[in-house]
Amino acid sequence: MSGKFVTIDGPGGVGKSTVAEAVVELLRTEGRPVFGTREPSDSPIGQLARRGTEExxxxxxACLIAADRYRHVEHEVRPALARGEIVVxxxxxxxxxxxxxxxxxxxxxxxxxxxxxxxPDxxxxxxxxxxxITKRLDQRGPHSRYERExxxxxxxCAAYYEAARFLMAVGVPVVQLDASTTGAQDVARAVVAAIKEPWMRGR
Known part of the structure; x- marks a missing residue:
């Protein structure tokens, strides 16, 4: 169960960040070593990408995000995996x-x-x-131009289904979860259950 790389993606407003934080807390509660992180990262180039969505x-x-990703993997993800942590x-x-x-x-x-x-594993x-999702965005307000368009x-939403198909086609294990009527904690528990699946142990 150690040294696994888990990524969480989804449309703006779907509750992705809340779920990611809940997954980290659930794993910690179980006593598992876990490292929570995000992209864009908190590095200078990541902050440039995060704050520059309007410009x-x-x-x-695309190049800014990719550059941040390669730095993030080298300086944060790989060291955490080498320590035997589950990276979320x-x-x-x-x-x-x-x-x-x-x-x-x-x-x-x-x-x-x-x-x-x-x-990712x-x-x-x-x-x-x-x-x-639109209801949730109306309640909290948009965070970026992507959410305002x-x-x-x-x-x-449609593009994430297509992205899931593409990643599976290139050999990445993908789990798709529907949060239309499910709270963040329940989605997080489903993610933790997927991390514990027997097939993950060999990755």
Missing amino acids: YRGMAM CDRYIASSLVLQVLDGVTRDVVWELNRQADM LAVIINARADE PGGTERE
Whole structure:
């Protein structure tokens, strides 16, 4: 159960970050060594990407995100895995295959930019009905231009299903969870259960 790389992705407003935090806490409660992290990372280049969504678009943003990813993997993910920890990362390649593609970069180009990064042992993709996500976004307010664009939620939801199919086709283990009527804690418990699946032990 040690040294596993788990990523959690999903449309803005689906509750992904809340689930990622809950997964980390559940694993810690069980006494498992766990390292919670996120992308864009908290490094200077990650902060540039995180704060620059209004200024950087298309290929510029895709390259910023990829550069941050390679640094993040080298300086945070791999050392944590080497210590035998379960790495839980809030956003990873699936988000690039969605957001950068919706931003006008082709999927092939996005994949070429990112395919040398370490692939997760388990990619969790949380999705939900677009109308439910829209309600949540209306309550908390949009966090980025991706969430403000008319019809953006519908496109994001559909794109995450496509990203899941793509990742499975290239050999990445993917678990898809629906959060339309399920709370964050229940989704987090489902993620932890997936991490404990016997097939994960050999990865």
